[in-house]
Amino acid sequence: MHGPLSRDSQPLVSVVVPVFNEEQVLPDLHERLKSSLGELDGGYEIVYVDDGSSDRSAELAAGWARSEDNVVFVQLSRNFGMEIAMSAGLDHVRGAYTVLMHADLQDPPELIPDMLRSAAEEEADVVFARRIGRDESRAKRLLATGFYAMMRSLARVPYQGQAGDFRLMSRRVTDTLRTMPERRRFLRGMVAWVGFKQVPIEYRRAGRKAGGGASYPALFRLSLEALTSFSDVPLNIATYVGALSATASGLAGFAVLVLTITGTLTASTTVWILVAVLFLGGIQLMSIGVLGRYLAHVHDQVLERPLYLVSRVVARREEEVPADRPPVSSQWPATPDS
Structure with missing residues (x-):
């Protein structure tokens, strides 16, 4: 089987894409994902998670979910942050493998087939994309290098070099992450903590094509969360x-x-x-x-608050959620709408 598949079938790979005000790059990302994954044996699905966007990002992703069998759109009730949005995506995937990637096109979708191939050849549960170069500002490169050096010295998880969120995980790793109770989450550290066989695949990270990305204060807060979550x-x-x-x-x-x-x-x-x-x-x-x-x-x-709240889930050929139905949380499965 190639490309799209019925909603009753399990795809080979699910791609989770958290989205926050990415209207300018989202159409290009969607086309590149379909082009990269369309010939995979076993099919694929794309799960877009809108994290409170104020532009047309949600409208675009919801439209694809209504018209394409292998696209799911999850809209959160507000902005919960990148880590929570990715966690919400993990709760809605069906694939034998799951890929986490950002929507900004700094991580190439064309690398996903190579990740799948590496996982099969190495019999690995995780294939993490390690950056060997970055087309970004000097300040950001220096800060990133300093952060990874700090984590290498202080964190109680295996060091994976300059590896971000872009990675492929087996079903058992995905299911394990879903059972972990952390409210303040640093997913790349959580994946490293899970263990099993994890192998790298190297690539050069592109610069951001549009939008501003995470601010330096937000990145600083994330580094503090990472340090306090995985080091005493x-x-x-x-x-x-x-x-x-x-x-x-x-x-x-x-x-x-x-x-x-x-x-x-x-x-x-x-x-x-x-x-x-x-x-x-x-x-x-x-x-x-x-x-x-x-x-x-x-x-x-x-x-013990819910990790997130879902406003709606859009998936083709599913029953519609009434407009007056209350939002659901991570503790109960969402009923899709169309």
Whole structure:
């Protein structure tokens, strides 16, 4: 079997594409996906997940889902973020393999058949796309290199080089990810944590053709989530810094005492107290901030809110969801509409 298949059949591969204001590149992406996957034995499906777009992205993807058998459109109730949107896509795939990729065309759809071939030849559960070059700004390249170096040194998951979200996963890896309860998610780290056989495929990442992409503050927040999700080193650093500062303060206080007794130094007691309080106060605030990051993870888990809410699911030849039906969450399957 080649290309499209009936909704009752399991496709060979499902491609999850989170979408947020990608109207300019989405038609090109869709055509390249169909061209790349159309000759696959076993067929394919594309799952577009709209993460609260304000442009025509949702309209375009919903139109394809209504007119093409192998396209599914999932619209979230609001913007939940890239990681959550990809997780929502995983809950709606049917393929024997699942591919995660962004909609910005920086990752080439033409690489997917090679990923499938590599998975079969290597008997691997995961094929991750590792970047050997990037057509991006120097600042972004430096920041990315620094982030991956930090994760290599501090994270408690296998290091995969400069590998982003673009990867192929077997069904058992996909199903395992769906059972993981994290609310604050860093999917590429979660995939690495799952284990099984994982092999790289190398490529050069293209520059963004349109749109602005994630902002630097958003990328910084994602790096913090990644670090606190897969490493306890920040907690250890806070402990070490606190111990060193206390030791240094003690030694400095003893030295001042000795110098004052011998008459070598004359210093105002108020000044020394102020310096000590400011120094130790800064260390305490830093330590509390680190603890706060981890406690925020615990807080999110304890609330037990749904990971996301689905406004509608559009898939051809499925019954229509009434307009007044309440949105569904990740804890209950969505009923598609047409």
